[in-house]
Amino acid sequence: MSLQYNFAYLDEQSKKMIRRSILKAMAIPGFQVPFGGREMPLPYGWGTGGIQLTASLLGKEDCLKVIDQGSDDTTNAVSIKDFFKKTARIEITENTEDATIIQTRHRIPETPLTPQQIMVYQVPIPEPLQFIEPKRQENAKMHAFSEYGTMYVKLYEDIARHERIAMAFDYPVHVNGRYIMSPSPIPKFDNPKLHQSCAMHIFGAGREKRIYAVPPYTDVVSLDFEDYPFELEEWDESCAICGSDQTFLDEIITDDEGTRMFVCSDTEFCSRVRQKGKR
Amino acid sequence: MTGNVPDKSLPLLKVQNLSKFYGKNMGCHDINFELAEGEVIGVVGESGSGKSTLLKCIAGKINTTNGSVFFNSLYGFVDLCQCDELLLRQLTRTQIGYVTQNSVDGLRMNISAGGNIGERLMANGMRNYSQIRKIALEWLEKVEIETNRIDDLPTTFSGGMQQRLQIAANLVTDPKIILMDEPTSGLDVSVQARLIDVLRKLVSRLRLSMILVTHDLAVARMLSHRLYVMKEGKIVESGLSDQILDDPREPYTQLLVSSVLKP
Numbered sequence: 221m222s223l224q225y226n227f228a229y230l231d232e233q234s235k236k237m238i239r240r241s242i243l244k245a246m247a248i249p250g251f252q253v254p255f256g257g258r259e260m261p262l263p264y265g266w267g268t269g270g271i272q273l274t275a276s277l278l279g280k281e282d283c284l285k286v287i288d289q290g291s292d293d294t295t296n297a298v299s300i301k302d303f304f305k306k307t308a309r310i311e312i313t314e315n316t317e318d319a320t321i322i323q324t325r326h327r328i329p330e331t332p333l334t335p336q337q338i339m340v341y342q343v344p345i346p347e348p349l350q351f352i353e354p355k356r357q358e359n360a361k362m363h364a365f366s367e368y369g370t371m372y373v374k375l376y377e378d379i380a381r382h383e384r385i386a387m388a389f390d391y392p393v394h395v396n397g398r399y400i401m402s403p404s405p406i407p408k409f410d411n412p413k414l415h416q417s418c419a420m421h422i423f424g425a426g427r428e429k430r431i432y433a434v435p436p437y438t439d440v441v442s443l444d445f446e447d448y449p450f451e452l453e454e455w456d457e458s459c460a461i462c463g464s465d466q467t468f469l470d471e472i473i474t475d476d477e478g479t480r481m482f483v484c485s486d487t488e489f490c491s492r493v494r495q496k497g498k499r
Numbered sequence: 500m501t502g503n504v505p506d507k508s509l510p511l512l513k514v515q516n517l518s519k520f521y522g523k524n525m526g527c528h529d530i531n532f533e534l535a536e537g538e539v540i541g542v543v544g545e546s547g548s549g550k551s552t553l554l555k556c557i558a559g560k561i562n563t564t565n566g567s568v569f570f571n572s573l574y575g576f577v578d579l580c581q582c583d584e585l586l587l588r589q590l591t592r593t594q595i596g597y598v599t600q601n602s603v604d605g606l607r608m609n610i611s612a613g614g615n616i617g618e619r620l621m622a623n624g625m626r627n628y629s630q631i632r633k634i635a636l637e638w639l640e641k642v643e644i645e646t647n648r649i650d651d652l653p654t655t656f657s658g659g660m661q662q663r664l665q666i667a668a669n670l671v672t673d674p675k676i677i678l679m680d681e682p683t684s685g686l687d688v689s690v691q692a693r694l695i696d697v698l699r700k701l702v703s704r705l706r707l708s709m710i711l712v713t714h715d716l717a718v719a720r721m722l723s724h725r726l727y728v729m730k731e732g733k734i735v736e737s738g739l740s741d742q743i744l745d746d747p748r749e750p751y752t753q754l755l756v757s758s759v760l761k762p
Contacts (some may be wrong), residue, residue: 273619361584369622376628
């Protein structure tokens with residue numbers, strides 16, 4: 221390849237602009253900061269927001285991990301890793317503990333994060349109030365005035381229809397007692413991991429051109445009713461491969477007769493637990 | 500601020516020199532009136548006479564060009580045209596109800612009837628599902644909607660039911676004043692009669708204060724104590740409902756009254 225890209229693809233001015241937005245987002249936890257989203261060499265919906273964040277955050281010493289659906293080797297994860305391998309020539313890893321920046325779409329790794337790590341999320345719809353109020357201007361006012369009561373209408377509807385809060389992912393959270401934030405498509409199983417986390421969490425929405433963040437050690441509370449508290453999903457099974465019973469499990473159908481198995485969605489964690497067991 | 504008792508010597512609502520211009524065109528001009536607690540005022544006039552403009556100004560939905568709307572709230576005698584947006588939004592969420600002509604504008608059509616009634620409760624900090632549910636059921640009963648329809652979407656309701664649901668959704672927070680913009684237009688007569696019936700019951704039971712904008716003189720007579728007749732943005736005549744409808748003084752009012760078809 222004869223064409224030379226700038227380090228991590230984006231030009232330095234764009235990276236500077238994005239870093240400024242990140243700093244603002246860190247200063248106001250949960251607040252959606254608009255930024256001048258750049259055109260990236262992949263379509264919207266494939267992680268353009270996350271990839272711009274990662275590009276602006278990367279330094280030469282960084283070690284990158286990319287997860288898609290909890291897995292390190294799905295198409296989206298592989299292509300993004302490939303992209304940064306080409307444009308930034310940085311170290312790529314699958315090992316959660318080694319990574320300094322972890323870009324993800326659906327999962328927060330099962331391995332506990334460290335203060336040295338930055339989580340980067342790819343967000344499709346950053347506005348949690350959109351369901352209840354489609355008008356942008358009105359959304360902005362609701363955030364500004366902390367008018368979050370109507371947000372509970374969504375929970376009410378869930379209980380009225382399903383007799384429980386049926387939202388399984390993108391479960392809205394209250395950040396630092398101020399802003400309501402959509403934690404992107406992570407399962408609600410991962411919501412508690414955001415609360416008082418020692419790592420930095422930055423969310424980027426490429427199409428909507430918004431950045432927001434949860435700085436380390438910030439309160440993140442999932443919305444609920446007094447009589448219908450926030451609950452985590454539980455499985456009767458444990459992982460068929462590594463035997464963990466504390467992880468988020470995927471159900472996999474293995475044949476035409478409906479035989480199914482449950483396995484960890486975080487493949488890296490699963491294989492590491494299995495390695496340890498063998499030793 | 501909360502917990503203050505409103506000054507009883509002042510009226511509930513005082514409209515003073517209220518004007519609204521749309522560019523060069525006049526919406527309403529130099530409107531003055533007062534509303535006491537428990538009183539129902541009717542505003543009548545033909546289409547385009549500025550009735551709805553007046554009501555929207557009072558509800559804070561549009562900015563006025565001139566004048567004041569004082570509202571005797573728990574926060575004192577506030578001018579709704581001057582107060583900051585945060586307070587205005589809080590007042591319109593809790594103490595002022597606004598029933599629109601088209602229920603599509605006043606209801607959330609993608610949310611169940613119970614959710615629509617519960618919304619104002621949740622907006623005011625109620626976080627207990629069973630409690631919200633119980634209150635929603637009570638209100639459905641009060642506005643004569645079968646309680647088994649609580650989880651149905653308003654789109655599956657008839658026009659009259661939607662209008663009654665809208666009234667319930669507004670009254671659930673026990674507002675001090677309720678503003679109604681042509682609540683009966685677009686409904687057929689028997690449905691209108693039922694809506695008026697429900698409204699009359701609620702008005703007498705809850706001692707509602709209400710401003711009712713309508714072009715239907717019969718509806719105005721049934722519900723309101725006093726009437727204001729508007730023509731080309733100004734009030735041309737005012738007085739007790741029966742007095743105005745039985746013995747109109749102004750030629751315009753006479754015309755209005757005589758134009759009503761009698762079957």
